Amino acid sequence: MPDVEPGVIWTRPQRTGRGPRPAHSREEIAAAAVRVADADGLDAVSMRRIAAEIGAGTMSLYNYVPRKEDLHELMVDAVSAEYDLTAEPGDDWRANVLRLAADSRDLMRRHPWLLRLVDSTAYGFTPNAMRWIDHFLAGLEPLRVPPGTKMELLATVNATVTAYVTNELATAEHARSLPWTPEQEQAVRAAYLTDRLATGAYPHLAAVLAAASAEPVDYEAFFARAIGRVLDAFALEEPPEPASRTEA
Structure with missing residues (x-):
């Protein structure tokens, strides 16, 4: 696992390091992690498991998600998008x-x-x-x-x-x-x-x-x-x- 410093994933670029255009997105990674957690629980969500789900190497996944805590944050954000916020709040x-x-x-x-x-x-x-x-x-x-x-x-x-x-x-x-x-x-x-x-x-x-x-x-x-x-x-x-x- 590469060295990381405290930070917020939303302020980081989609992929750290130099190289070609990223092959995966945070949305894809989060969706895979949510699928695994829904099926097998949060403890089943590991960097190795998610890397395999999206067809990436475990170490290369750290270029997208530096910490497991960041992966959890992506998961929370992904399911929070399921809220229906289209209705305007009423007076009550x-x-x-x-x-x-x-x-x-x-x-x-x-x-x-x-x-x-x-x-x-x-x-x-x-x-x-x-x-x-x-x-x-x-x-x-x-x-x-x-x-x-x-x-x-x-x-x-x-x-x-x-x-x-x-x-x-x-x-x-x-x-x-x-x-x-x-x-x-x-x-x-x-x-x-x-x-x-x-x-x-x-x-x-x-x-x-x-x-x-x-x-x-x-x-x-x-x-x-x-x-x-x-x-x-x-x-x-x-x-x-x-x-x-x-x-x-």
Whole structure:
């Protein structure tokens, strides 16, 4: 691996070094890395594997992507282009945020490896990621809070979506690993829980579960409520509307 210095890949030329016209593009390299990660996980993304995917030598790939971290950044940027930012934000800032949160959830479910990269600030300001951030902030124009608070809202929504999808994917992975059906697993655990609650050792839990609906959980509605409660907290920071002259 050649020596490299700290830097941002977007400020570097498409290919370092002298020689003929580059045979590969960053877009091609990123697309190959995303395909590998989608199929086999982020740990399968190595410089050797991606070089083989695009038909290049491993060492020559470093001329295009000096570090593995740069490769990860290209991947984040590539999938960030999947956001649909064509619709103009409406006057309802809550609706704007909920739509973008739902889009983020879908993106992370399509690319589960993204969960391991979104927590890093190193990958938060790629060109396509910045377009998404700018669109998010445009949707917050009607919210009357300081700019710093809006960035906190964005970070909190992202953290909520990430936690929600992490749980969704872990639950799905657990279900796939079972040698029996999820329904059989739930039945056994429900019987155990019922037996434990009958001892009277957990009165508060028993009361809550007794009052809970027996209907299956609507996870789409649950997600919307979770994001809505985050937004409720930020809405409280808006200053009160000034009284009109008539009211005064």
